[in-house]
Each structure stands twice: as C-alpha cells, then as structure tokens.
Amino acid sequence: MRRIHVIGIGAGDPEQLTLQAVRVLRGTDVFFLLDKGEVTSDLIRLRRDILDTHLPEGAYRLVAVRDPERDRAADGAAYSPAVEDWRGARAAIYERLIAEELGEDERGAFLVWGDPALYDSTLGILEEVQRRGTVPFGYDVIPGISSVSALAARHRTGLSRVARPVQITTGRRLAEGFPEGVDDVVVMLDAHQVFRRYADQDIDIYWGAYIGTPDEILVSGPIAEAAPRIERLRAEARERKGWIMDTYLLRRGEGRGGEQGEESAEE
Incomplete structure (x- = not known):
C-alpha cells in the first residue's frame, strides 16, 4: 500500500x-x-x-x-x-x-x-x-519543533509559569478579548497585530518573525514600548520579502524575567 x-x-x-x-x-x-x-x-x-x-x-x-x-x-x-x-x-x-x-x-x-x-x-x-x-x-x-517552542527558546523563557495555564490561540480570537483566567497567551496567525489593543495593560510581549531562519527578528518588552518597534520591523520585512510568518507570547504581569527588551531584537 x-x-x-x-x-x-x-x-x-x-x-x-x-x-x-x-x-x-x-x-x-x-x-x-x-x-x-x-x-x-x-x-x-x-x-x-x-x-x-x-x-x-x-x-x-x-x-x-x-x-x-x-x-x-x-x-x-x-x-x-x-x-x-x-x-x-x-x-x-x-x-x-x-x-x-x-x-x-x-x-x-x-x-x-x-x-x-x-x-x-x-x-x-x-x-x-x-x-x-x-x-x-x-x-x-x-512531530516537529513548533514555532511556539522555537519562539520561547529564542527568547530564553518558558511558555507557562508555576501552577498557571498557558493558552494558544489566534489573532482572530484575541480580537474578541483576552482569554479569561489565563495570564500567558501564545498568539498565532495574527495578520492585524491585535496585540496593540492591549498596550494600556501590564502585559509583556515576546514576538518573533521568520524564526529559525537567517531573516529572524525578535523583539520583547512591555507592549506599549515594543509595539511601535514591532510594527516598523514587521512592515519593513513584509515589504522586503513579500510575506511574513510571525507569532508571539503575551504575558500579563511579573515582568520579563531577564534583561532582554531592545537588546533581543535581531535585524
């Protein structure tokens, strides 16, 4: 057969x-x-x-x-x-x-x-x-290494915290609201950068595009600070290549657990 x-x-x-x-x-x-x-x-x-x-x-x-x-x-x-x-x-x-x-x-x-x-x-x-x-x-x-696992590894962070759940969702679902009872959310398939809606909240973002390739871009930090940088890098990359694949982790409260921020961006 x-x-x-x-x-x-x-x-x-x-x-x-x-x-x-x-x-x-x-x-x-x-x-x-x-x-x-x-x-x-x-x-x-x-x-x-x-x-x-x-x-x-x-x-x-x-x-x-x-x-x-x-x-x-x-x-x-x-x-x-x-x-x-x-x-x-x-x-x-x-x-x-x-x-x-x-x-x-x-x-x-x-x-x-x-x-x-x-x-x-x-x-x-x-x-x-x-x-x-x-x-x-x-x-x-x-099975293979997902972009979600690769994203967490590149940012040197875990997807979940002790005794807390993590949820994987889409940009379309995130637009309907932040999931209840969850502080760590992985977002895939977000063509509209929905994370910008949460810039006024205490939420950090770990974002990556073209993960695992020579074109990889990484940014992390509070959404209010990181969002403009992500928007610019994303627009430039999409214009340059004609396509983009990206994903990100949103983490409510408790900071980023490391001195990454702007230094984590690779262009």
Missing part, C-alpha cells in the same frame, strides 16, 4: 529536524510541495535547503504543484465556508498526487512547518482524502 509521511520540519532551521524526521526523510521516495507562487518562493527554497542538508544531492524526487488560492477577504460567517472550500480544493490536489505520482509500494511525504499537530491542515485534508476512498494509502505523523 502507498504510504504518506507527514513530517514536521521545524520553524525553518535545518538543524531543528529530529533524528526520527531525518531517518524518515531518507526512506522517502517522493516529496510533495505546494507552491504558493513567486512571492513565497523562499518557503520552497527553505524546504529544498532542508532536503539538501540531510539527503545526498539529487537523491530525492520533488513534485511541486500550485497551492489553491484561499479567499482571505472572507470574514465573519463567511470565514469558515471559505476555509472549507480551500481545504476541499487542497484535498483534490492531494488525492491526485497520491494516485498519480506515488507508486503502490512507494512512500511519499509532505513537509510541514513546525509541528503537524499545531494549526496545520495537512492531517485533516489527508483524512478527507481517505474518506473519499478513491486511492488507498496509509499515513503516519512525525
């Missing part, structure tokens, strides 16, 4: 792959890549760099296809249907790739940023393809 590996490849640093991930890479026949176009060609290059780091040159086969466009203007009640339409289009592509590009006794792989279990659609889409029953295959999941 065809076999698919869903491999977490970390936040961008080729050295962040686990030994298990490297072993599975070396046993894979075909790697499937979804190309988002010229603007994000860096993402394809980073995946190639990872493969070139851990595999002999030219010893692997890549199949790249264009990723379907998602309606990013959809909001409110239209948001979920837009995401479902996009996932359905991706499922059709995955189904075709597995059926046409993978032999019945071969192993294919999708390389997933960070960890496949955290804010990634690959597992759900593969489940949908299996439900369709058109092409039989099995799959497994290789």
Whole structure:
C-alpha cells in the first residue's frame, strides 16, 4: 500500500529536524510541495535547503504543484465556508498526487512547518482524502519543533509559569478579548497585530518573525514600548520579502524575567 509521511520540519532551521524526521526523510521516495507562487518562493527554497542538508544531492524526487488560492477577504460567517472550500480544493490536489505520482509500494511525504499537530491542515485534508476512498494509502505523523517552542527558546523563557495555564490561540480570537483566567497567551496567525489593543495593560510581549531562519527578528518588552518597534520591523520585512510568518507570547504581569527588551531584537 502507498504510504504518506507527514513530517514536521521545524520553524525553518535545518538543524531543528529530529533524528526520527531525518531517518524518515531518507526512506522517502517522493516529496510533495505546494507552491504558493513567486512571492513565497523562499518557503520552497527553505524546504529544498532542508532536503539538501540531510539527503545526498539529487537523491530525492520533488513534485511541486500550485497551492489553491484561499479567499482571505472572507470574514465573519463567511470565514469558515471559505476555509472549507480551500481545504476541499487542497484535498483534490492531494488525492491526485497520491494516485498519480506515488507508486503502490512507494512512500511519499509532505513537509510541514513546525509541528503537524499545531494549526496545520495537512492531517485533516489527508483524512478527507481517505474518506473519499478513491486511492488507498496509509499515513503516519512525525512531530516537529513548533514555532511556539522555537519562539520561547529564542527568547530564553518558558511558555507557562508555576501552577498557571498557558493558552494558544489566534489573532482572530484575541480580537474578541483576552482569554479569561489565563495570564500567558501564545498568539498565532495574527495578520492585524491585535496585540496593540492591549498596550494600556501590564502585559509583556515576546514576538518573533521568520524564526529559525537567517531573516529572524525578535523583539520583547512591555507592549506599549515594543509595539511601535514591532510594527516598523514587521512592515519593513513584509515589504522586503513579500510575506511574513510571525507569532508571539503575551504575558500579563511579573515582568520579563531577564534583561532582554531592545537588546533581543535581531535585524
């Protein structure tokens, strides 16, 4: 039976792959890549760099296809249907790739940023393809170092404090209000820099973009002080590269636990 590996490849640093991930890479026949176009060609290059780091040159086969466009203007009640339409289009592509590009006794792989279990659609889409029953295959999941873990490590801080919970959420949810009963909140997928709404509160931010890559940027400090700097760096980086991936930790009270602040920013 065809076999698919869903491999977490970390936040961008080729050295962040686990030994298990490297072993599975070396046993894979075909790697499937979804190309988002010229603007994000860096993402394809980073995946190639990872493969070139851990595999002999030219010893692997890549199949790249264009990723379907998602309606990013959809909001409110239209948001979920837009995401479902996009996932359905991706499922059709995955189904075709597995059926046409993978032999019945071969192993294919999708390389997933960070960890496949955290804010990634690959597992759900593969489940949908299996439900369709058109092409039989099995799959497994290789965990990776998430951008959340990498962010905390780069800022030399923990995600949680003694006897306190930590919550991982999205910018869309944070816009609805700071979670009740939680003082440590990790925010992903925030295109609108919602943290600025909390600049009048005693909250510190640990922010990072392009974590684990040569373009990495880090800023930490009270939101009121750090927000303007983050806005500027983020706008400059997005203008320069055409895309940005960032995440941050918000921590209410008790300071930052170290002399980081402005010195933690790397441009």
